[in-house]
Amino acid sequence: MEEQESIPAIKAQMVLIQSIAGEEWWEDVTIAMLENARKKLRALVKLIEKGKKNVVYTDFEDELGIETTVDLPEVVAGMNMAKFRDKARQFLKAHESHLSLQRLRRNQPLTAADLSELERMLVEAGGSPELINQAKEQSHGLGFFIRALVGLDRETAKQAFSEFITGTTVTPNQIEFIDLVVQYLTENGVMEPDRLYESPFTDISRRGRKGCSRQRRWTNWSAC
Known part of the structure; x- marks a missing residue:
């Protein structure tokens, strides 16, 4: 189906099709995931070109052994x-x-x-x-x-900081500090205040968040 992306119905499910084609999607796959994939792809099977449909034959014979109970306390069923x-x-x-x-x-x-x-x-x-x-x-x-x-939208984070420091005087170090916070929020969405005690924030100010009280208050707000 990946080769038939020009068909709108297939293109709409291309993310799912490409995910299923890889091995990672099948790791710890759940019944809910399989059922969702079945419902979304069942109507697309008829769109596969007839010459490209591969017939698969299976010849499995079930073998039933003696039933035993195995206790695996450290193994959690399903997805973690x-x-x-x-x-x-x-x-x-x-x-x-x-x-x-x-x-x-x-x-x-x-x-x-x-x-x-x-x-x-x-x-x-x-x-x-x-x-x-x-x-x-x-x-x-x-x-x-x-x-x-x-993550958090970068322009949203930048705009909030811009409004916050309007009418104030900031130093180059504070501007660099703000840029680091914006970058962190863009990638991670939220930030715990204690994170400001760590690198790379302390690389700018050894006092970490104590030296940047304005940024700390905004960081707390953005995580709410």
Whole structure:
């Protein structure tokens, strides 16, 4: 199907088609992910050129052995949080034009409908209710979790800092510090205040965030 991108119906599902064609998508694949792929691709099979349909024959014979119970306490069934984050990040990046996701990246207020849409996207990315609830709890909210995956819109971050320092005098070191914070938020979406005690922020000021109280207050706000 990848060679038939000119067909609108196939092009609309190209991200899924290319993901399935790789090995990474199949790692820790869940029933929900397979069912979602089946529903989206079943109507496209008829569009494959007849000469390119490969017939696959299988000849498997089931062999049933003696049933035994094996206890694997360290093995967790299904997808773990690390895999979920990776798959969710890939899915959200592929759908970054979605209105609810754009509002989140631009630090705009989210409606109940936006939150429902964002949670639906996580389910479509393969997340189970348990994993999604765990992500909410660990990140102190759905918005925090998702923005940590997709980042903050750079222009939004720059504009907020621009308004914040309007009418004040800033030093070259402070400007460099602001640029580092903007870059961090663009890539990571949120920032814990204690991160300002670490490099590269302390490379500019040995006092870290104590030496940049203005930036600290904005950083706290941007993470809310």
